[in-house]
Amino acid sequence: MSSKSFYFSQRAKRTHEHPISYLMAEAVANPDLISLAAGLVDYQTLPSEEILELSKEIFSGGQRSAKNPLQYGVTPGLRELREILLDHMASSDGMTPAELSASVENMIITTGSQQLLFILTDLLVDPGDIVIAAWPSYFVYTGALETLGAEVYGVKIDQDGMIPESLRETLEQIKAEGKLSKVKILYVVDYHQNPTGITLSEQRRPELLEIVKEYSTEHKILLIEDSAYRELTYEGEPPSSIKKFDTNNEYVALVQTFSKTFSPGIKIGYGLLPDELSEPAMLQKGNHDFGSSNFGQTFIYEAFRRGLYKPHVELLKKRYTEKRDVLLNSLEEHFGDIEGVTWTHPSGGLYVWLTFPTHIDTHFEAALFQEAKKAGVIYVPGGFCYAQDRRQEIPMYEARLSYGAVEDEKIVEGVRRLSQAFQSVNKG
Ligand SMILES: Cc1ncc(COP(=O)(O)O)c(C=O)c1O
Structure with missing residues (x-):
């Protein structure tokens, strides 16, 4: 020894x-x-029955299409799935991708949304930098923030989600401390938040974005919109995403996952990223795993294509x-x-x-x-x-x-x- x-x-x-x-x-x-x-x-x-049915269809015959899911894929994810997901995200807000200034190049598929949260934070945060998040907030992301050495400023929430005035006060305080240049990210879980179940109100969505823009004086602050639970809305229609108001695709990374709406075992997340971050995020993804499981992505793709997902x-x-x-x-x-x-x-x-x-x-x-x-x-x-x-x-x-x-x-x-x-x- x-x-x-x-x-x-x-x-x-x-x-x-x-x-x-x-x-x-x-x-x-x-x-x-x-x-x-x-x-x-x-x-x-x-969805075990759906997976069984899809497996038979995907893997029978032995042609090339049956082999592809078992081969390596590409770093950003299956292109045909990214196209579907781009439309899926935009149409959930009644928008077209063009109205969001977004293209398939801004779409990334990751190994769960947790990987995307980590990559985005890793892209911007050096030890001592500041991430602002709701207080309380999703605690696994908080773990990533600790690892990356971020200092967290918590913003109060009420029954309508993060309180814009509290966000502004927090930013004013940071400014008074001379640390505004250290603020890199605002993290918002905006639908049925983990842990409280609270949803950010429609009215506050553009307000939070405007505050982020206003305080992006030395560099852009990234707003990470973690919408893991958006599709699990049981009453009425969910409010618009914050991304909907970011029509130049500049400030908001919209992050979603199939873990809650299909299967966490497949562990596929996805995001629509601001143009400036898309290529750098792909580079990081390359270092992590040069592409999420092609196998899992194929099931998601086929579930969408055959109309099983919705x-x-x-x-x-x-x-x-x-x-x-x-x-x-x-x-x-x-x-x-x-x-x-x-x-x-x-x-x-x-x-x-x-x-x-x-x-x-x-x-x-x-x-x-x-x-x-x-x-x-x-x-x-x-x-x-x-x-x-x-x-x-x-x-x-x-x-x-x-x-x-x-x-x-x-x-x-x-x-x-x-x-x-x-x-x-x-x-x-
Ligand atoms: C708010 C939120 N974001 C992200 C995740 C990450 O999930 P996954 O990596 O499985 O997509 C979770 C999981 O519980 C979550 O609650």
């Missing part, structure tokens, strides 16, 4: 184990545990509406009469954000989590969804509940167990 150790990079040293790993391990170690923590999707509706999303919307209602009804039943306990009522997505009275600590080591685990249910402690922001103290009395993968009766039982844990802790 050598007495020497490896000398880790600064990036590796900044990377910490994520709490979700602990929550996953707990769920695996104890199969009776009901996990309202994991962000997995519904099992029943995963009906599948409709099916999911129905299923998740039922599950969401089971969760909301259970919360009403068990917490409806308890003063100081509130929760969001999302119109889509996979998450409900539960707020306890401020004296209830939801963290791992605290009594509520321990009692809940004993009773057989776990959740994501809300504190993990807040990036470290030296200006603000992280609230510790919230929880993220996901209803994606949990069966209906287990959602009901999970909330019952959580209320039992809450009662025992609240009594003191």
